[in-house]
Amino acid sequence: MLFPSRFKFPGAQQFETIAAFACAVLVLLGWLILQMNWIGLAVLVLCAAYVIGGYESAREGFTTLLEEKELDVDLLMIVAALGAAGLGLWRQEYFLIVDGGILILIFAISGALEGYAMRRTERSIRGLMQLTPDTARVLRGNGEVAVTIAQLQVGDRLLVKPGERIPTDALITDGHSTINQAAITGESIPVEKAIGDEVFAGTLNGNGALQLKVHQPPESSLIQRVIRLVEQAQTEKPPSQQFIERFERGYAKVIVIAGIVLALLPPFLWNWDWETTIYRALIFLVVASPCALMAAIMPTLLSGIANGARQGILFKNGSQLEQMGRLQAIAFDKTGTLTTGQPDVCQVIPAPGYAEREVLQVAAALEAYSEHPIGQAIYQYATRQMQVPPAQEIQASPGQGIWGLVNDQSVRVGRFDFVKPHLSQCPDLLRTQSQQCQQEGKTVVWVVQENLALGLIVIADRVRIDATQTIAQLKAIGVSPIIMLTGDNQETARTVAAAVGIDQVYAELLPEDKLDLIRQLQQKYGHVAMVGDGINDAPALAQASVGIAMGAAGSDVALETADVVLMADRLDKIATAVKLGRRSQAIVKQNIVFALGFIGLLLIANFTGNINLPLGVIGHEGSTVLVTLSGLRLLR
Numbered sequence: 001m002l003f004p005s006r007f008k009f010p011g012a013q014q015f016e017t018i019a020a021f022a023c024a025v026l027v028l029l030g031w032l033i034l035q036m037n038w039i040g041l042a043v044l045v046l047c048a049a050y051v052i053g054g055y056e057s058a059r060e061g062f063t064t065l066l067e068e069k070e071l072d073v074d075l076l077m078i079v080a081a082l083g084a085a086g087l088g089l090w091r092q093e094y095f096l097i098v099d100g101g102i103l104i105l106i107f108a109i110s111g112a113l114e115g116y117a118m119r120r121t122e123r124s125i126r127g128l129m130q131l132t133p134d135t136a137r138v139l140r141g142n143g144e145v146a147v148t149i150a151q152l153q154v155g156d157r158l159l160v161k162p163g164e165r166i167p168t169d170a171l172i173t174d175g176h177s178t179i180n181q182a183a184i185t186g187e188s189i190p191v192e193k194a195i196g197d198e199v200f201a202g203t204l205n206g207n208g209a210l211q212l213k214v215h216q217p218p219e220s221s222l223i224q225r226v227i228r229l230v231e232q233a234q235t236e237k238p239p240s241q242q243f244i245e246r247f248e249r250g251y252a253k254v255i256v257i258a259g260i261v262l263a264l265l266p267p268f269l270w271n272w273d274w275e276t277t278i279y280r281a282l283i284f285l286v287v288a289s290p291c292a293l294m295a296a297i298m299p300t301l302l303s304g305i306a307n308g309a310r311q312g313i314l315f316k317n318g319s320q321l322e323q324m325g326r327l328q329a330i331a332f333d334k335t336g337t338l339t340t341g342q343p344d345v346c347q348v349i350p351a352p353g354y355a356e357r358e359v360l361q362v363a364a365a366l367e368a369y370s371e372h373p374i375g376q377a378i379y380q381y382a383t384r385q386m387q388v389p390p391a392q393e394i395q396a397s398p399g400q401g402i403w404g405l406v407n408d409q410s411v412r413v414g415r416f417d418f419v420k421p422h423l424s425q426c427p428d429l430l431r432t433q434s435q436q437c438q439q440e441g442k443t444v445v446w447v448v449q450e451n452l453a454l455g456l457i458v459i460a461d462r463v464r465i466d467a468t469q470t471i472a473q474l475k476a477i478g479v480s481p482i483i484m485l486t487g488d489n490q491e492t493a494r495t496v497a498a499a500v501g502i503d504q505v506y507a508e509l510l511p512e513d514k515l516d517l518i519r520q521l522q523q524k525y526g527h528v529a530m531v532g533d534g535i536n537d538a539p540a541l542a543q544a545s546v547g548i549a550m551g552a553a554g555s556d557v558a559l560e561t562a563d564v565v566l567m568a569d570r571l572d573k574i575a576t577a578v579k580l581g582r583r584s585q586a587i588v589k590q591n592i593v594f595a596l597g598f599i600g601l602l603l604i605a606n607f608t609g610n611i612n613l614p615l616g617v618i619g620h621e622g623s624t625v626l627v628t629l630s631g632l633r634l635l636r
Contacts, residue, residue: 023053170212177208296591300631324581441492
């Protein structure tokens, strides 16, 4: 009754979802028609449910049998369902065909969920690939030629205009600009790049035009390595998954062998007649089918997923809810995760004799004309508090600072090296405080007016309000150690870690470094979660036992790669997710014990002859319903 092999479906994964829905409708319709005593039509409808819902399981079961010489639960389900249908037709107990349809429906739903997970993986890889532009401007002679990234050669000269993404890893040969590479390296503030510096594919150019030289093949770029790492990490099966697959096949072998033995030996051992023997063997196949065992897990996890969704926690994979309950350690990215990911004014330090307001007004007057992220942060911070005076004769030195006239007085704002030649004197207090702030990983902007230092403006990536509370909550429920993995510098990382209570800090990491560290942490602690938001976190998110992404601030690739998404960027929901995972794990264990115990009781009743097929079906389906209702407790 299977579809012919030449039949082409629009997409195997989409077909699984459609098949599960169609099977559910047909099983329900067949049951209703059977209640009306239209036997022929009911059997026809239920056969259609068997064909549509059981196609994929039958294909996988027979493929495993023929190619790997192994039995699995898919094949066992088909045998049990067909056995129930055959016996139902033989004894004219047609409700048994409905029971077989329900068995098939359970597996069809499972296949649809697996198809969803596969589509999510494919989307995450496509998102990575779309990060880089399709073409690059290659300088040839006196003109520009647009070529695809795959056609780039080592030695090609490229032009990247302001606001464009870098097409491939390359070295700057002319120009200077600020490059926003937070998504790749995790650095919290756009980085100044000049001649000789390396830029990465997928990073965003600032306000300067750049000429680049390709120094390595495009396929060796950092973003391409990230893609390969994500692909590898997502295809690796965790030990728990391998154990489940082995258990399913072992369980199927035991049931099939036991069913054959029950169908052959009793007439010789206990003088049973063949009708009784076959009857008991088919009861065995029905009551031994692992429906209750499967219902012990999925309804619980789906209920937990629904519970989490109501609280702004999106679990993409039911197994990850269970993994959350097993966490022993957790690693955080810094930029955009523990911090806001945006440069902000955290302190204004006036020189003796001046006020904070004066320092801010003068600096903001010039920065109003700046396109630099730090300049914009200063301007926006000032305008929230005061009126900014106009400025004239504005000029900028990329990567250094800006100067002009404010109230007819010369003003310079920028790095210390930029303003130093124009300082007649510099208070020792400002020097000391500037050095202290830089040691903490903060950016210091000097404000000088008419050769006098007015003060300092300190820029930093702010720590999220709920970060400290979240770390404390995780430690309180036994998740330890708490680790930070960041591409930012050591000073900034240590400052943030000390502020929020992080136990271990690893800084200046590339994506592959984060991936390696997650693997090391898993070897040491077992189940390890990773929390991140950027492209550079994607491989580590994929490798971790549970990858957790920030929903509002996270990059598309981080959101697609992660197993759990915090929709409102509330870090405190991580502890909630862990508690939900632990509760789901406890309920799953209770359900498994109940399911196995009930199957055992039904088998004993069958062996002693104290149960008939209708009672076996009722017991089998009843235990499944009870286990399902138990799992629904997580909806509360």
